[in-house]
Amino acid sequence: MTLKRKLEEKFFRVLSAFITLIIVFVLAHILWSIIDKGFSSLSWEIISQEPKGGFYLGGGGGILNAIAGSFYLAVCASILAFLVSLPVALFINIYLIKYQRLLIGIRFFLDVLWGIPSIVYGAFAFALMMVFELRSSLGAGILTVAALISPIMIRAMDEVLKTIPIGLQEASYAMGSTKTETAYKIFFRQALPGLATAILLAFGRGIGDAASVLFTAGYTDHIPRNLSDPTATLPLAIFFQLGSPIPEVQNRAYAAAIILTFIVLCISISARLLYRGKK
Amino acid sequence: MRSVIASTEQLSAETHLQVVPAVEVPVLSVRNLNVRSKNAQILKNINLKVPKNAITVLLGPSGCGKTTLLKCMNRLTDLYSELKVDGAIEIDGQDIFSEKHDITQLRQKMGLVMQRPFPLPMSIYGNIAYGLKLKGVRNKKILNEKVEKHLREVALWDEVKDRLKTSAQRLSIGQQQRLCLARGLAVEPEIILADEPTSALDPLSSRVIEEEFSRLKNDYTIILVTHILRQAKRLADYVVFMYYGEIVEYGSAKEIFENPKTDILKEYLKVGH
Numbered sequence: 049m050t051l052k053r054k055l056e057e058k059f060f061r062v063l064s065a066f067i068t069l070i071i072v073f074v075l076a077h078i079l080w081s082i083i084d085k086g087f088s089s090l091s092w093e094i095i096s097q098e099p100k101g102g103f104y105l106g107g108g109g110g111i112l113n114a115i116a117g118s119f120y121l122a123v124c125a126s127i128l129a130f131l132v133s134l135p136v137a138l139f140i141n142i143y144l145i146k147y148q149r150l151l152i153g154i155r156f157f158l159d160v161l162w163g164i165p166s167i168v169y170g171a172f173a174f175a176l177m178m179v180f181e182l183r184s185s186l187g188a189g190i191l192t193v194a195a196l197i198s199p200i201m202i203r204a205m206d207e208v209l210k211t212i213p214i215g216l217q218e219a220s221y222a223m224g225s226t227k228t229e230t231a232y233k234i235f236f237r238q239a240l241p242g243l244a245t246a247i248l249l250a251f252g253r254g255i256g257d258a259a260s261v262l263f264t265a266g267y268t269d270h271i272p273r274n275l276s277d278p279t280a281t282l283p284l285a286i287f288f289q290l291g292s293p294i295p296e297v298q299n300r301a302y303a304a305a306i307i308l309t310f311i312v313l314c315i316s317i318s319a320r321l322l323y324r325g326k327k
Numbered sequence: 328m329r330s331v332i333a334s335t336e337q338l339s340a341e342t343h344l345q346v347v348p349a350v351e352v353p354v355l356s357v358r359n360l361n362v363r364s365k366n367a368q369i370l371k372n373i374n375l376k377v378p379k380n381a382i383t384v385l386l387g388p389s390g391c392g393k394t395t396l397l398k399c400m401n402r403l404t405d406l407y408s409e410l411k412v413d414g415a416i417e418i419d420g421q422d423i424f425s426e427k428h429d430i431t432q433l434r435q436k437m438g439l440v441m442q443r444p445f446p447l448p449m450s451i452y453g454n455i456a457y458g459l460k461l462k463g464v465r466n467k468k469i470l471n472e473k474v475e476k477h478l479r480e481v482a483l484w485d486e487v488k489d490r491l492k493t494s495a496q497r498l499s500i501g502q503q504q505r506l507c508l509a510r511g512l513a514v515e516p517e518i519i520l521a522d523e524p525t526s527a528l529d530p531l532s533s534r535v536i537e538e539e540f541s542r543l544k545n546d547y548t549i550i551l552v553t554h555i556l557r558q559a560k561r562l563a564d565y566v567v568f569m570y571y572g573e574i575v576e577y578g579s580a581k582e583i584f585e586n587p588k589t590d591i592l593k594e595y596l597k598v599g600h
Contacts, residue, residue, distance in 0.1 A: 215445040218406065222434055223457060223458045
């Protein structure tokens with residue numbers, strides 16, 4: 049090997065290692081800072097109670113309203129998005145496989161949708177709600193978040209389905225399957241672990257997003273009882289408390305961040321375990 | 328209606344008789360088949376009659392259109408938008424390109440074995456039962472019997488009988504290939520289309536598949552694509568020699584191997600292995 053190639057090899061190895069380290073460090077730092085500031089405020093009370101009077105001024109109570117609200121919202125939005133995304137992802141990979149140029153267009157379009165900031169989804173949904181004279185509610189929040197995470201879910205599923213070899217598709221047709229059977233009996237099963245990952249990716253984005261629910265889901269100190277009630281969410285609970293000048297309230301925002309991070313972590317770990325169990 | 332079909336069938340059988348070397352009833356016939364892609368003509372004016380209960384080998388160098396011809400036969404070419412297919416392929420007198428016929432039923436008349444096995448993402452049992460279920464067989468007892476029968480048919484039963492419910496993707500590649508053959512046989516096809524079925528296999532597994540084919544020809548019509556000359560010699564009853572998208576020679580194995588007429592075939596037989 050020439051010296052140049054040796055140096056080149058070494059340079060890029062060091063560069064990659066360095067960048068990896070930075071990313072790990074940043075992640076660790078974020079985790080550490082929320083734990084550092086929030087851990088002392090974490091208590092059973094904060095998880096198990098709705099806010100009491102004067103909560104945002106340092107009074108008693110907890111953020112159960114936001115935990116429950118976020119769960120309702122993210123779970124329902126993920127289910128809704130799944131019902132839309134699976135047929136779309138299967139459709140473009142089974143029926144449109146012949147139309148490669150159209151496929152490129154559709155994928156580009158979905159990527160653009162993925163890239164649109166969530167505040168735009170929120171504002172758009174809010175504008176629609178104004179037209180139909182709807183108030184901010186759990187239902188509106190669910191629809192907005194579902195719209196926000198659908199492109200993510202579709203593209204994540206699409207990437208999984210794309211990796212299925214054409215040979216399996218040929219095998220399925222050769223057995224006499226129709227396209228629908230190929231989609232739901234063969235592709236769906238073959239891609240199942242990847243599809244689960246796609247759902248969780250979208251769920252994680254949904255539960256952590258503040259901007260899309262800012263106008264649409266509202267905020268309340270109570271757990272919503274039906275779809276037309278407004279609902280609190282964890283990201284907004286963090287946002288509102290962090291805006292307070294009172295240090296105690298600020299620390300509770302970090303405690304809420306720990307809870308949110310923990311939920312997302314649990315979801316992804318359990319999904320992985322599920323996936324491994326299946327295999 | 329049926330008599331009309333029968334008479335046209337006879338007619339076409341007569342007019343194309345010169346293409347067929349001493350063939351009884353052809354089970355599949357190809358007429359004036361042309362396949363074009365964007366830049367090239369992949370198949371040029373293919374005329375072929377495939378005789379029943381025999382192994383017809385499509386022989387030729389890589390890229391000569393053998394696989395494309397095979398894929399035309401059960402219309403897997405539908406999957407590729409860049410391919411323009413015209414001409415006619417008839418199986419039992421039914422034109423497979425006609426919109427009248429249900430393509431899924433036509434495909435079930437042909438079992439496909441590919442270069443690499445692609446087991447369906449389900450259990451070993453599920454792989455065999457899948458095609459049967461598509462045909463509407465729901466009875467557990469019949470399904471069990473058929474699964475056993477067809478696994479025995481490909482000499483896989485003893486190896487897998489204790490783990491029928493485990494994923495088929497865990498089998499070795501040779502076992503997978505036999506499973507793919509068995510699942511093709513389970514739908515009781517008339518024809519087996521095999522596209523270089525041993526190319527991914529070790530010599531022992533290859534031999535098992537080859538022996539299988541020699542046995543199966545009593546009950547099925549087999550169309551085998553291969554570029555391995557020795558395999559063709561071992562298995563073929565009839566040989567179609569293809570080169571650059573055209574059929575160069577077509578005849579019985581004896582004729583082709585002992586008395587080649589064209590230079591290119593002579594060359595292929597000389598250097599091939």
